[in-house]
Amino acid sequence: MADAATAVAATEMTVEMIKASQIGMKALGAGLAVGLTGIATGIAEMAVGSAAVGATAENKDVFGLVLLLTVIPETIVIFGLVVSLLLLF
Amino acid sequence: MAEVKGGPDPYIYVCTRMRVRKSKLIPREEYLRMLNMGLSEITRFVEETQYKKEIDELATAFHGIDLIENALSWNLAKEYQNIQKITPGTLKELTRAYLRRWDIQNILTVIRGKLHGERPGKIKEVLIPAGELNKAFLDRLIEEPTPERIIESLKGKAEYPLLSKLFEGGVREDLLPKAENELYKEFYADLIAMARSGIKGGRQFLDYLTLDIDITNIRNMFRFRADQSSEAFMDVAIQGGSISPQVMQRILQIRDLNEFIDALVPLVRARPLRELLETLREEKSIREIEIDLIKVQLAEMETMSKLQPFSIHPILAYLEMKKYEIFNLRALARGKESNLPPDRIRGYLVI
Numbered sequence A: 001m002a003d004a005a006t007a008v009a010a011t012e013m014t015v016e017m018i019k020a021s022q023i024g025m026k027a028l029g030a031g032l033a034v035g036l037t038g039i040a041t042g043i044a045e046m047a048v049g050s051a052a053v054g055a056t057a058e059n060k061d062v063f064g065l066v067l068l069l070t071v072i073p074e075t076i077v078i079f080g081l082v083v084s085l086l087l088l089f
Numbered sequence B: 001m002a003e004v005k006g007g008p009d010p011y012i013y014v015c016t017r018m019r020v021r022k023s024k025l026i027p028r029e030e031y032l033r034m035l036n037m038g039l040s041e042i043t044r045f046v047e048e049t050q051y052k053k054e055i056d057e058l059a060t061a062f063h064g065i066d067l068i069e070n071a072l073s074w075n076l077a078k079e080y081q082n083i084q085k086i087t088p089g090t091l092k093e094l095t096r097a098y099l100r101r102w103d104i105q106n107i108l109t110v111i112r113g114k115l116h117g118e119r120p121g122k123i124k125e126v127l128i129p130a131g132e133l134n135k136a137f138l139d140r141l142i143e144e145p146t147p148e149r150i151i152e153s154l155k156g157k158a159e160y161p162l163l164s165k166l167f168e169g170g171v172r173e174d175l176l177p178k179a180e181n182e183l184y185k186e187f188y189a190d191l192i193a194m195a196r197s198g199i200k201g202g203r204q205f206l207d208y209l210t211l212d213i214d215i216t217n218i219r220n221m222f223r224f225r226a227d228q229s230s231e232a233f234m235d236v237a238i239q240g241g242s243i244s245p246q247v248m249q250r251i252l253q254i255r256d257l258n259e260f261i262d263a264l265v266p267l268v269r270a271r272p273l274r275e276l277l278e279t280l281r282e283e284k285s286i287r288e289i290e291i292d293l294i295k296v297q298l299a300e301m302e303t304m305s306k307l308q309p310f311s312i313h314p315i316l317a318y319l320e321m322k323k324y325e326i327f328n329l330r331a332l333a334r335g336k337e338s339n340l341p342p343d344r345i346r347g348y349l350v351i
Helices: A002-012 A015-058 A060-071 A074-088 B009-023 B028-034 B039-048 B052-058 B064-086 B089-115 B120-126 B135-143 B147-153 B160-166 B173-195 B202-227 B245-252 B257-267 B271-279 B286-307 B313-337 B342-346
Strands: none
Touching (some): A015 A060, A015 A074, A015 B009, B009 B064, B009 B313, B028 B313, B039 B064, B039 B313, B089 B120, B089 B135, B089 B173, B202 B245, B202 B257, B202 B286, B271 B286, B286 B313
């Protein structure tokens, strides 16, 4: 019964509808790629940032170095952004 | 990593700070250089390190050895107070509990000073207000006219019930060693109870306590062996280590050193400690044994702090290393003041 209903629905879908659905799925994938990598970057930067602030509090000379280390997890979200751009364009 | 409510970032922050501070401690090579310096050169060298502020502050009031000693004590107290301020959550509670040992030391110093009729200024010089009892409270204690009044002033503090019971019939010099033993036993019992109460990070703290108690008990065993007596060992033995006091008392009856080590080694949990005990088969002075035990304890604490990088271990490792840096500098300064040869002074250094 269910199979028959699906078959009927599939036959009723137009090419435009399928294309629109694909664009929607792409947008969803792109959103997930940026969103999830953003969360991962945040978690990674939490640890690196805490250590960086701790180290800078004791020795101000290391500020430049720890700043660089703190932004290294940003690469994760940049990968996510690249993937999402590839998906979209 | 210890479980933390609200994320581990405060732990990471404070443990990193401790690690940076540890890297600023005076390295072994500098101690070796200082062995060949005079007292004024040592003072100048110390002034160039983290002790500058204290030496500058106290330079008008003290000179020579007194200046170094006071600056070191003052720096240690300030450092410990500062660490208590920056540690978060349960780490603060554990650090405070650990630092209570300085309260015991300070209280006993004040009572001893009063019994010997020392003037308040002299007693104040040797106190290190690194624990819960701050400088103002200790100043009030010093101003008390009698030891009995000192104990009364401690009402409400953790040490009061035991001291008031022990000194019920008045404070006497001969009761002080017993009071000291009992206070430290109670201190360790309280710490163990706290570590086992389910507090976050308690398991790691218990690991440290076991090591500390083992080292203390083994050191006391060697001391008792050197004194050729074993009657009072149970008075000083601390419960909670990996060897029970009863077993240690039994092992202490063995007079032959090799057999003594053979009996002791299988009971010790920490591998570096077992290895050290194996090297103690040849006769060494009690001072050498004590220094070796301290070195093993510090090395083991360093290992623990690497295995548990965001726990109480990095903090405790730093606190202990800082304490021994102060001891080393004091030994160096005292040794130079007494014109001891460098080799002799080196024997007192934990490097």
